[in-house]
Amino acid sequence: MATPDSDISELTEAQQLALQQYTSVTDQDVRAAIPLLRRSQWNVEIAVAKFFDGEGPDLVAEALAAQNVPPPRAPRQENLQQSLLHGQVNALRSQNRLDAAPRVVPQPESQALPQPSLILAIIFTPFKLLYKILAVPFRFFAYLFPFLRIFPRNPTTGTLRSVNTSGRRALSPADAAQRVQREFTEEYGENSLPWTSQGYATSLDQTKREYGFLLVILLSPEHDDTTSFCREVLMNAEVTSFLNDPTNTMRVWIGDLRDSEAYQVSTALKCTKFPFSALICNTPEISSTSISVVSRLTGPMTASTYLSKLRAAHAARASQLETGRVAHNLQNSERNLRAEQDQAYERSLAQDRERARQRREAEAAAAAAEKARLDAERNATLLAEKRKAWRKWRASKVKPEPGLEEKEIVRIALKLPEAARVMRKFRASDEIEELYAFVECYEDLQAGITEEVEKPEGYEHEFGFRIVSTLPRVVYDVKGGGTIGEKVGRSGNLIVESIFEGEEEEGE
Structure with missing residues (x-):
């Protein structure tokens, strides 16, 4: 947000032109350029000299000099001898005094007046000659009576502004x-x-x-x-x-x-x-x-x-x-040495920051890996507990083997992976899932664990095996559903295969 001291919109056209000319030479920020131009009474040459050579201690005298106004002289009383001595001292000082080299500010190329075309030059030639003829007496009149401001004067030198009539093209x-x-x-x-x-x-x-x-x-x-x-x-x-x-x-x-x-x-x-x-x-x-x-x-x-x-x-x-x-x-x-030392120090700091960042990333990765391992172990333990609870619950729900009085009976011989052949009777109307549940809970049934437990919440059991027949090879999938009588028939010799072992054998 622009402050009152640096608001360009409040400047006059001449002040904006001086600001543009000053900033094009010094490349100074506008907020710092406007106060310096104000202290220089908007004189571009004095402001540029202050920017490159430094400001003097007497700002009032410089402002008065910019306006071509002589500073007020204090009244002084002296005799003839003092006047002679003062004149000699001033003469010696003027001989030894060095004039400061002025820094001339060239006109920016963007402000240079373009040359008119040939047709316009021919049309305005009579007016140009008439202006030259009339300007001579007016300038002579202005020279005789300088207090009359007939022609515009240069604010820095006090001389009349002249127009380039030599026909020499203005260049940078x-x-x-x-x-x-x-x-x-x-x-x-x-x-x-x-x-x-x-x-x-x-x-x-x-x-x-x-x-x-x-x-x-x-x-x-x-x-x-x-x-x-x-x-x-x-x-x-x-x-x-x-x-x-x-x-x-x-x-x-x-x-x-x-x-x-x-x-x-x-x-x-x-x-x-x-x-x-x-x-x-x-x-x-x-x-x-x-x-x-x-x-x-x-x-x-x-x-x-x-x-x-x-x-x-x-x-x-x-x-x-x-x-x-x-x-x-x-x-x-x-x-340059300090700059090189600062650069080396900055490079060392950057390297230290990079090492610290890599160390933090490694520590964070190790902590994340450890957390993932702990979470996996905790999830595996929780899954094993839920699986065990589900097996106990399902073992209590397994239907007992049908008696001799029942007619629709299916006799199945099961070859378990870690046990001998098992003979079991199932009802023909039992779902195929009953056969899978019997195999999954066989150890619990053999141990006689039939206690009533609740089904674990949020757990969906997946069987890690499949039941197949040998000749011909038929896979009885639990997800396909159906009854044992429909799938197996009156009797059957079935094999329990582990899913992973079966996949490895099929791959081989």
């Missing part, structure tokens, strides 16, 4: 960098400059992570000294060798002012003279995460002068960056 930062490299090679020939195929913001982030140097070179094709600077300075063998030296950890980004990102970089770096070069690196004396412009090389100069200034600025910072790089690598090594 990476594609624009590759286009500058291709145009430079076509114009000045093959070279061995250490080109970077990434945008300014990406190059700045990599330089910050690697504790290296970033040389930003801004070129204006309309400037008179651009050609001589590129041919005589940038393509100089010594300059190229210095830039390509891996021990210098130098990264070079060259931008064309006709591109949107390069123009924003020139505005952020306060570029006022061409050719322009700026050397950027980490400045740990300011803060552990700050990156600043340590040297600016502006205007035309010879290759030796350019190289000497570049070497001097590089040498002044190389030792500090090397120390920071070593400390950063040591931190990364420790972090």
Whole structure:
């Protein structure tokens, strides 16, 4: 559920656009991005700088700076001597002060305006020319009277918003960098400059992570000294060798002012003279995460002068960056070591959990097997008791042997498995089950156990044998029913076979 601080529906259209642009660069969660943008007065560049470089202690001053409002000055009283001393101190501080390297936020490709079709371009050409003609006096009037807001101004720089009229197609930062490299090679020939195929913001982030140097070179094709600077300075063998030296950890980004990102970089770096070069690196004396412009090389100069200034600025910072790089690598090594130790610990925990799970499963399986065995034994004991009780009950229900006075009599000779031949008379009207019951209860009948017992409840008796005749072989099944007279006749020689033994013999 969205909180009031992170409800996007309550934001204005401009604030939603700033939020989308900020999250596309930083990939930060919206709930954390909205409070940071509010503290930055919805200025995307200041918010991105805070995200990567950390927030300063004075949030009010930053908010006022975002609105281009100078902070209020406290009244001060001083004499002439104090003013002179204060001016000298400020001059020394301005000479030694390092400007923070701005992080330019490129426009997302999804927000880039598509190029109109040829037909629409031809139709709107007269209106475009008329707008250019009328815009010149209005801009001059706005320059004379800046307090009149005739044209929209850029909230970050305060300058009038300009429209790209060069006809140069807007590309992504990476594609624009590759286009500058291709145009430079076509114009000045093959070279061995250490080109970077990434945008300014990406190059700045990599330089910050690697504790290296970033040389930003801004070129204006309309400037008179651009050609001589590129041919005589940038393509100089010594300059190229210095830039390509891996021990210098130098990264070079060259931008064309006709591109949107390069123009924003020139505005952020306060570029006022061409050719322009700026050397950027980490400045740990300011803060552990700050990156600043340590040297600016502006205007035309010879290759030796350019190289000497570049070497001097590089040498002044190389030792500090090397120390920071070593400390950063040591931190990364420790972090990687801790990560490996954590992974090994997690693997050990996973193995222990797997062993414990297997042990629990084995114990549960053994307990289930033991329970099943006990249940089987208990069921077998209960079944044997019920079977014994049923035999006693059925033995008491077996009809006695008929006497000589009865006429319908069947004489049967039974061959029992564990006894000799038994002669028994049955009534012809007795069911075949009576014959099976006599065989099942023969031992009890012989022992004279005829006590009255109750039939066990929930027990269905199954006979473990069958009665067959020899010649011809006929099986008298108890489930088929019928009387003894119908099945056997007047007399018969029958054999009692065990069901399992009979099945084995038939299988053989």
